[in-house]
Amino acid sequence: MLENFTKIQKKQKVCLINLGCKVNQYEIDGILNTLQGEYEIITKLGKAEIFIVNTCAVTQEAERKSRQIISKILKQNIDAKIYMCGCATEHNSEQFLKTPQVQCVIGTFGKGKIKENFGKTGNLTQEISKEYEDNLLATNVRTRGYVKIQDGCNNFCSYCIIPYLRGRSRSRALESIVKEAKILSKNCKEIVITGINISDYKIDGKLALIEVLFALKNLPTRVRLGSLEANVITEEFLEKAKSIENFCPHFHLSLQSGSDKVLKEMNRHYTTKDYYEKVSLIRQFFPFSGITTDVIVGYPTETDDDFENTLTFVEKVSFSAVHFFIYSSREGTRASKLPQLNGSVKKQREEKLKIVAQNCKKKYLEKLLSKNIEVLVEQKVGKYFIGFSREYVKCFLTSKRDLTGKIVKAKVGKIFEDGIFVEEIV
Numbered sequence: 395m396l397e398n399f400t401k402i403q404k405k406q407k408v409c410l411i412n413l414g415c416k417v418n419q420y421e422i423d424g425i426l427n428t429l430q431g432e433y434e435i436i437t438k439l440g441k442a443e444i445f446i447v448n449t450c451a452v453t454q455e456a457e458r459k460s461r462q463i464i465s466k467i468l469k470q471n472i473d474a475k476i477y478m479c480g481c482a483t484e485h486n487s488e489q490f491l492k493t494p495q496v497q498c499v500i501g502t503f504g505k506g507k508i509k510e511n512f513g514k515t516g517n518l519t520q521e522i523s524k525e526y527e528d529n530l531l532a533t534n535v536r537t538r539g540y541v542k543i544q545d546g547c548n549n550f551c552s553y554c555i556i557p558y559l560r561g562r563s564r565s566r567a568l569e570s571i572v573k574e575a576k577i578l579s580k581n582c583k584e585i586v587i588t589g590i591n592i593s594d595y596k597i598d599g600k601l602a603l604i605e606v607l608f609a610l611k612n613l614p615t616r617v618r619l620g621s622l623e624a625n626v627i628t629e630e631f632l633e634k635a636k637s638i639e640n641f642c643p644h645f646h647l648s649l650q651s652g653s654d655k656v657l658k659e660m661n662r663h664y665t666t667k668d669y670y671e672k673v674s675l676i677r678q679f680f681p682f683s684g685i686t687t688d689v690i691v692g693y694p695t696e697t698d699d700d701f702e703n704t705l706t707f708v709e710k711v712s713f714s715a716v717h718f719f720i721y722s723s724r725e726g727t728r729a730s731k732l733p734q735l736n737g738s739v740k741k742q743r744e745e746k747l748k749i750v751a752q753n754c755k756k757k758y759l760e761k762l763l764s765k766n767i768e769v770l771v772e773q774k775v776g777k778y779f780i781g782f783s784r785e786y787v788k789c790f791l792t793s794k795r796d797l798t799g800k801i802v803k804a805k806v807g808k809i810f811e812d813g814i815f816v817e818e819i820v
């Protein structure tokens with residue numbers, strides 16, 4: 395048995411499969427680093443001996459996909475040894491362990507040590523620590539890299555399963571964040587600050603997200619913030635952010651609903667008036683900033699009037715982009731116990747919001763016409779180079795030279811596809 399185990403360890407091919415959010419992506423990139431050199435690693439489903447699957451449970455659909463990936467693996471690798479981790483394994487480990495090839499499930503805590511579980515079997519989920527688990531470095535990436543600064547959440551929004559799966563909010567030491575960001579800045583042109591609820595990042599018990607931006611202000615990379623909660627936006631925060639040259643003026647400010655009644659029932663801690671004041675404050679300091687958001691349509695208690703309020707409010711804010719999601723009941727959340735709306739009502743509302751969102755985006759892009767912006771070019775598709783501006787607007791441009799991975803100055807020409815066509819300023 396031991397000699398088999400040693401043989402596997404040395405010459406094995408490991409396939410890493412990730413589902414879900416940016417935090418999961420960061421963690422699987424970190425796991426890759428722990429295996430580098432000792433294993434041959436692939437990150438697309440293929441032939442391998444060992445599989446590590448980082449699962450998601452944010453919706454029923456995400457959890458179904460986490461199960462489904464096992465049969466996809468077994469189609470090509472009937473003798474695979476599968477190690478499952480992540481939110482779906484924390485939510486319900488048994489759903490995976492009934493497949494013989496699934497060696498063990500690890501949950502959301504302990505991913506940095508997954509290699510040490512090779513050869514072990516069963517349910518290895520453990521109690522989630524109150525301390526930040528600082529044993530991953532996701533530095534093996536190009537162009538845009540993620541730095542995780544926080545985990546868990548204390549908000550318990552009534553539709554969200556995450557606090558039950560990732561534990562209480564806990565923050566990473568600032569020095570450790572800076573160390574990783576410095577390594578990343580050697581290969582990357584942009585660093586994205588990520589976490590489950592980065593707005594709750596604390597130092598000595600005090601909200602301190604701005605300290606992270608300050609600590610990274612001298613890096614030769616752009617720095618972008620991941621999804622934010624409205625509470626973090628203050629005059630002081632924006633004043634300080636304005637003084638930081640490498641800060642990207644893009645605020646993904648999660649809204650979820652434009653109805654005060656529904657916000658209360660969702661256990662969201664702001665009103666539309668509070669939210670609008672934060673947006674106005676942002677525009678005071680960053681007039682052309684990208685302000686994007688998430689909206690849930692079809693929350694169980696959402697009436698037609700509530701939804702009309704959401705449409706009106708989204709129009710009033712005039713976001714640069716709106717990500718909208720049909721409410722999906724998550725067993726274990728408070729909202730899942732409420733009578734649910736029927737699917738066609740939710741679908742109709744999604745269609746209506748889509749139109750309002752498109753109009754908002756068009757209005758915002760029109761404001762950028764003829765402006766000079768800075769684009770981080772990520773790839774070439776057909777004849778176009780594609781990248782994102784600091785405001786997180788998708789940009790298309792053409793050039794005779796290879797611009798991939800480069801930051802270029804450009805002038806906004808026209809609205810194009812789902813973004814803008816820009817001309818490089820040489």
Ligand code: SF4
Nearest residue numbers: 547549550551554556
């Ligand atoms: S803030 Fe709300 S939606 Fe976001 S992870 Fe926490 S509970 Fe979930």
